[in-house]
Amino acid sequence: MTHHKNNNKDNHDDELYIEVYQKYLEKAQRLIDEHKVLVVALSWSDACEEIKTCLQTIKGELEPFYLELDKEEAMDRVELQKAFVEITSSNAIPSVFVKGKHIGSGEEVIELFHDKKLSEVLAKAGVELPK
Numbered sequence: 001m002t003h004h005k006n007n008n009k010d011n012h013d014d015e016l017y018i019e020v021y022q023k024y025l026e027k028a029q030r031l032i033d034e035h036k037v038l039v040v041a042l043s044w045s046d047a048c049e050e051i052k053t054c055l056q057t058i059k060g061e062l063e064p065f066y067l068e069l070d071k072e073e074a075m076d077r078v079e080l081q082k083a084f085v086e087i088t089s090s091n092a093i094p095s096v097f098v099k100g101k102h103i104g105s106g107e108e109v110i111e112l113f114h115d116k117k118l119s120e121v122l123a124k125a126g127v128e129l130p131k
Contacts, residue, residue: 020079028083036127037064038097040084043071047106048094054113062127069093098125 032038037055041048048066055064069077085091092105103109103121112118119129 021082024076024079024083025086028080028087031065031067032087032097033100035063035065035097036099037062039064039066040080040093040095040097041066041068041106042093043068045094045106047110050110051094051096051106054110054118057113058119058122058129062122098122098127101125 039048039051039055041051048068052064052066055062067080069081072080081091081093084095088095088102090105092107094106094109096103096106096109098121103125104112109118112121123129
């Protein structure tokens with residue numbers, strides 16, 4: 001009988017975890033959907049700073065929103081990072097989304113910028129850039 005009670009507790013814990021996980025998955029997707037450009041970042045990361053510099057040099061309607069995970073509450077940070085990993089199939093930070101589409105990790109976006117291809121990728125994603 002005790003074993004049965006543990007199973008009920010385990011099932012409740014599983015249900016609670018799934019509920020929390022779903023909440024953060026929805027929050028991550030909402031952030032992606034709400035911002036033309038979303039950069040999932042860490043405030044202290046050199047790559048994140050380089051992404052900021054790259055995006056600042058491109059004119060247009062970018063208005064990037066930087067979600068600095070290290071400035072979030074501990075549980076939010078961990079669960080949001082899990083959610084972004086689920087969405088992108090990558091644990092890379094920074095990670096860049098444009099108009100709801102994941103365009104790559106920070107390293108990939110920086111490479112696109114240095115190869116002078118970032119504007120093209122942004123335009124294909126639907127960002128209006130000046131001619």
